[in-house]
Amino acid sequence: MTYPLQAGTEVTRETFWLIGPVGELIFYYLAVLTIVVFLWGVYRRFARYSRGSADAFDRLNDLPGRVARAAKIVASNEKQFNRDFVGGVMHAFILWGFLTLLIGTTILAVDMDLWTKGLGQASFFVGDFYLSYSLVMDAMGLLFVVGLGVALYRRYVVNVDRLWGKHTSWEDDFLVWTLFLLGVGGYAVEGIRILGTGFPSFETVSFVGWFVADVFAIAGVDEATARAVYPLAWWSHALLAFVFIAAIPYAKPFHMISSFANVVTHDERAGKRLPGIPVDLEHTNAEDIDDFSWKELLDQDACTKCGRCSSVCPAKASGRHLDPRDVILDLKSYRESLDAGGEERPIVADGGGVIDTVTMESCMACMACMDACPVDIEHLNSFTRLNRQMTDEGAIRPSMQDVFQNVMxxxxxxxxxxxxxxxxxxxxxxxxxxxxxxxxxxxxxxxxxxxxxxxxxxxxxxxxxxxxxxxxxxxxxxxxxxxxxxxxxxxxxxxxxxxxxxxxxxxxxxxxxxxxxxxxxxxxxxxxxxxxxxxxxxxxxxxxxxxxxxxxxxxxxxxxxxxxxxxxxxxxxEGRLPLDGTELDYTVTYHDPCHLGRFNDVYETPRNLVRATGCDLHEMPRNRANSFCCGGGGGGLWMDLEEDSKPSEERLREALSDTDAGAAVEKFVVACPMCMTMYEDGRKTGGFEDEIEIVGLSELLAEAVSTHDGATAAGREADRSAAPADD
CATH class of the missing domain: 1.20.1050 (Glutathione S-transferase Yfyf (Class Pi); Chain A, domain 2)
Structure with a gap:
């Protein structure tokens, strides 16, 4: 069925169709109120950060470069694809759909309120511009709805484990369902309008809205009914949008602002270096929530509860009392409770503290949580602050006190x-x-x-x-x-x-x-x-x-x-260590040390050396930036913690079970003395002594060089033996 364009009909649409002048005034009143509530909430959030302590690093140097970097990260969604391709596509659809709808709404407001009413110019929201606008909005809005549909499916049908935790609350549901209803509701309003205006032929560019209008028509909705229902649908959509915008600074949607700010103010060497302590006798580490720096408070608000940090944490995987997400969100919840008049508690202490001491003892300082975080939360800075408070109070294990005494x-x-x-x-x-x-x-x-x-x-x-x-x-x-x-x-x-x-x-x-x-x-x-x-x-x-x-x-x-x-x-x-890649024939796997790999991006150099010996190198599934910590970092080398399975035992199981070579792996190659110690221990406690050997990379290389020298010497001796004797 075709619907011809009525003679003299302009290629555009009436923005406040069937709403009337009184409804338009109410709309603008509510819009102004919504913006005031939004701006006040944003101001209070950022003003709250100023009550935190000064940060040790310059977070605003080269601000244009920082903003450009953050824009690239956010626009490309590059960190969302880390270890989760489906999640990356989903978030890209939602982000770009949302931004397109936001930009489209802003363009419409500029035309109505500034260009037309303010400057008295003829509307540009007509003709080819309108058609292009409608096509783009429908196409990107569809991606928005599809992305949110995937998010709902992953959260409520698949029940992706990392999306749920002790801090899961109404605001998680509010964010995803409100956005989904806004997306679907927008198409419903558009479909009712297209049906109610008699299917103007130029509206076919709004292909989703046209499809919805066809569905309504097939369902028996006529033009008169659509016109009668339209104001109710329009107001429902507008009010839901106002509620969402007003709620942004007060709930999880604030991450749309705080996350970008967090990426802008990120320290490129976070974790690799730690903030120092000022030479100040009045300085405290974590006696009060405002001892945390303004950036650490921003970290708390930037957390989206996505659980990526939790899913890669070796301490959590080993059954230790640590969930990186919970530590950040526990601090945030405590801060918010204090701001609401709640009771003060020790920040880190057993029995009544915000964070238990055993939680912080469990951290291996491996930086896996930071590497996985899509919004650049610097967990280790906050964790170290908590550890310093524990040390100040003497709330550390006797084994660590012995280490401190030995060093002193x-x-x-x-x-x-x-x-x-x-x-x-x-x-x-x-x-x-x-x-x-x-x-x-x-x-x-x-x-x-x-x-x-x-x-x-x-x-x-x-x-x-x-x-x-x-x-x-x-x-x-x-x-x-x-x-x-x-x-x-x-x-x-x-x-x-x-x-x-x-x-x-x-x-x-x-x-x-x-x-x-x-x-x-x-x-x-x-x-x-x-x-x-x-x-x-x-x-x-x-x-x-x-x-x-x-x-x-x-x-x-x-x-x-x-x-x-x-x-x-x-x-x-340089040829000073002769290796031709044929000296050894072991089947091996290589473990990336956290401080060499994740901290400093040295991944290929050790692998190239392993291959130079002639060994057959097989990668474990968790390798390079996704490597699994041995458990020795952050003092773990000196602590005997209760855990379901030692990280070193789990890693050796992975080497023998999950590599392509499987049980054929003969040697587990390490390039870190702490890793050597932890894996030799895990080899014994995990029952792997007869299955695999732990070997330092330098040991493997020394054996290869010795083998090469021996082969060269044997070759020379053979050449001398084969040479004809002098007459």
Whole structure:
């Protein structure tokens, strides 16, 4: 059936069709009221952040660049696709549909209220512009409804587990159902209008609305009935829109604003570095909710309860008492209860605290939650603040107190005398240079575990052998080396971290070298990303800080900091470590250490080294940025926590069961001393001793180089044996 365009009919539509002048005045009154309520709510939200403490980092430098980055992230939905393609498509449909409808509504308001009524110009909402407008609005609105339909299906039919939690409430339902009803209701209003105006032929561009009008007509709705029903449908749609807009600052829809602000103010090195503590005797860490910085308060409001952080948290997966989402939302709920006149409670404490101490002890500081978060929430900053409060109050486990005592008294986490730090070198058949006495190209920071732990000493010796074979100029600090402080900082002992950092930097500055190379990714990260941020001069008058360092160390990056895999890769590339990819034939898998991979994006270099040995490398399903933590970070190495299955045990099961090679995997390759310790333990407690071997990457490389040398020597001997004897 066709409906010809009536003679003289203009290609447009009447905005307030059948509403009347009184209804139009009521509409504008409600619109102004809605905007006032909205703006007041937004103002109160942002004013509340100003009551938080100052943030340690400049969050508004290069503001145009920050806004551009945030716009790119939001517009592309790139983080929504992380680990969830369907969720990414769904969110893209909703976002772009919503923005298009918002822009379309704004264009209509400009035409009606500014261009036509304000400036007295002829409406531009006619002809080709109107037709193009209608087509785009219908097409993008359809994506909006489809996206929301998928969201409803995932939430209420599939029941995606991560979407539900202790903080699930009416506002989650309100957000998704209101948007869905607005989308569907808009098409219903459009369909009734098209039917009520006699199906003007140009309205076919509104293909969804035209389809809805056809459905109404088939259902028996005539033109007169449509005209009678239209005002009720129109007002229902308008009032629902007003309620939604007014509610934005007061409920979950506020994430549309707070999330963008959070991405704008994000620290690109968040997690890799932590905020320091000011030299202020009045400073408190988390005694009060307003001790949290304004950015940490913004983090709380930016949370969309999507549960992506929860789904990747190794502590939660292991049965520990930690859900990263709940910690952020617990703090938010407490803040809101205080603002509403609620009772004050300790922020972190067992029995009545907002956060239990065992919750924070469970965190491995692996940064998986931050990597998965689509709105750049910086969990580790808030978590470290809570840990510092626990440390201030002495609410930490005796095992951690022992570690702190060892570091304070002996300069290492083992509590061994400093003179024994280099004892691991005694079994080498060569000497390692003393960097305190002679210039070297590479100053090698060996670290605590390679220096004192028997299993990791073998890793240190294998790496020393590689350096010696390559004739690299490498030196160590011998008994002047002390613990780097990375993990005690994440447990909350900031001043002990500063003391260790100042002591080490004093030793670094007394040496002549070009590059600092680390065995441990934890040391690598803290030297690269944290030490340069410390203004040691601020602590010069503190009697507890027994070091003499002026200003900042390596603030301009003049000293390059590398993990050993990066240096060894250079030596291989230069031909100083001969490997042709045929030396070994093991079937192996490789584990990405959190501090090397997720923290510093070093993924391919270790893999290339594994392949250079000739080993057959098979990836575990969770690899690279999605790697599963060994459980040793954030003090986990020194804590005996109750858990259903140790993270190290779960990871070894994954290696043997979920890789393509399955049980054929012979060696589990690690590039971190802490990982070595945790996986050797998990190998025993999980019953994997007869199934797989834990091997350091440097050990694998040393074996390959030795095999290559042996093959080369055998080849030369064979050549000599085959040569004709002289007459």
């Amino acid at each position: 008294q002996k300069g290492n986490t083992f509590g061994d005398p400093a003179r024994k730090r280099a004892d691991w070198t005694e079994e080498l058949d060569f000497e390692i240079a003393d960097a305190r006495e002679e210039p070297v190209e590479y100053l090698w920071y060996v670290g605590d575990y390679p220096s004192f732990d028997d299993r990791n000493k073998r890793v240190a010796r294998s790496l020393a052998t590689l350096f010696e074979h390559a004739d690299a100029s490498v030196g160590i600090l011998y008994d002047d080396e002390v613990y780097d402080g990375n993990d005690v900082r994440r447990v909350g002992e900031e001043f002990l971290f500063l003391e260790q950092a100042g002591t080490l930097v004093e030793s670094f500055e007394a040496c002549e070298f070009e590059t600092l190379v680390c065995t441990d990714p934890h040391s690598y990260n803290t030297f690269k990303n944290e030490y340069p941020d410390v203004d040691f001069e601020e602590f010069a008058d503190d009697p507890m800080m027994d070091f003499d360092v002026d200003g900042r160390w390596n603030a301009d990056g003049e000293i390059e900091v590398y993990h050993y895999t990066q240096v060894v890769a250079e030596l291989v590339a």
